[in-house]
Amino acid sequence: MVVLAISCRKKQVFSDSPSMNISLSTDTIAFDTVFTTVGSSTRVLMIYNDNSENLKINSIRLEGGSSSPYSINVDGESGTSFNNTEIYAKDSLYVFIKVTINPNDDNNPFFVQDRLIFNTNGNEKVVHLTAYGQNANYIIGRIGIFPDQNGHYTNYYYPLTNDTLKDVHWTAEKPYVIYNVALIDSDGTLTIEPGTHVYFHGGSGLWAWSEGQLVVNGTAENPVVFQGDRLEHYYDNQPGQWDRIWLMEAREGHPHTIDHAIIRNGFIGLQIQRMLTDNMEPAYITNTIIENHTGMGLYANCYTINAYNTVINNCGNYCMALTGGGSYMFTHSTIANYWTGSTRTTETLFFNNLYTNPSDGLTYHVPFECNIINSIVYGNRENEFGTDFYPSNDTLYKFKNSLIRTMRPQLSQLYEQCMFNKSPKFKNTDEFDFHLDTLSPAIGIGNPCYCIGDLRFDLDGVDRGDRPDAGAYQFVPQGR
DSSP: OHHHHHHHOOOOOEEOOTTOOOEESOSEEEOOOEETTSOOOOEEEEEEEOSSSEEEEEEEEETTGGGOSEEEEETTEEESEEEEEEEOTTEEEEEEEEEOOOOOSOSSOEEEEEEEEEEETTEEEEEEEEEEEEOOEEEEEOEEEEEOTTSOEEEEEOBSSOSSOOEEEEOSSSOEEEEEEEEEOTTOEEEEOTTOEEEEOTTOEEEEOTTOEEEEEOOSSSOEEEEESOOSGGGTTOOOSSOEEEEEOOOTTOOOEEESEEEESSSEEEEEEOOSSOOOOOEEEEEEEEEEESSEEEEEEEEEEEEEEEEEEEESSOSEEEEEEEEEEEESOEEEEOOOSSOOOSOSEEEEOEEEOTTTOOEEEOOEEEEEESOEEEESSSOOEEEEOOOOTTEEEEEESOEEOOOSOOOTTTEESOEESOOOOEEEGGGTEEEEOTTOTTTTOSOGGGOOGGGGBOTTOOBOTTSOOSSSSOOOOTTO
């Protein structure tokens, strides 16, 4: 019976007629900018045989051969050229394409191309492959395992700064790509110049150890950008691509300062925490956008922060959590949460005066003071402001001339000239555009007494004049 079955099998016939040809899903595969030495995501090309007869694709090859920056996988096999690839009538095949670009001396993105050539029965089809390569400074936060004084082993991150290199400057000539954790050691300072782009590989972050210092010197025209290292358009608004920027207590006279920065698409945008010393040096966050994080935008613990012209938005947990006590001042800030990536159960803004000491594990209540002035606290939940306070006379907070979404009692000692539960009518929350629309009730409700010095101008550099709006952006009528 086996012999009979084999003998009855029909032999597969493949047409060699020049009138028979394949078709392709596209004639161009374009990659977004790719960091040198780092592979791209995979693109897919489909091969179709729309004919009623089987075909053999005589050759599939990268014109650049083995020296091509591109690599292909045809129907599950990798290589640079393939011969006599079978494709049956009315069937299709997958071709997967990636690119890895070698570094050169260019600071600006450079063009890399090749051609993928198909020959079937004397017919040639070409797919053009294009990509831009970008050289970068690669920061590898290598991890060592070392015993501590008690003989226990612990992780150790090799620092950017050390005893011989106290001050490190990052410039905008080439972007920086961080793997693992880039550590600013004690007594060291990392200064980041205008226009610098810092990219984090998955799970990576930037950490200023106790008495280290981070200085971000962006400008309105050239902000400093922190984001994940996947540059394809699909990842433009994908949160959770990297871990966090974590700042411990700075040394006296050397505060953490962040001006004109964009921090996006991580787990926690900015974590500022006093842990090992009682240094009271404040952190300054100005003209900065922190957005689209799976955890929190700004998480502070037992710290002093002075911030203005900040936009903190769209986070899977709190947009801003000020915990463990501390002293905080936020002026002309927009704190808005329209997160849709999962079910959010937390408020946009959260206050807490309970501090857990990492050395003894005990929880203490710590004095808490916070002023939210000329600001907006809003989102898509019914209540967007929450607290968890140990009752104490040294817990003080106040909202002034602000628009807030809350179901809490509107006590006069906590709210001064505030507006409640009226939509601020942002221009487009889906696109993270928190400028005010024409009919926004936040227009003109700010107190001009606070608009002095740098605060006279909004995040875009617009003069607030004598009728400032709540939030980080001043409304500008069309045609003005």
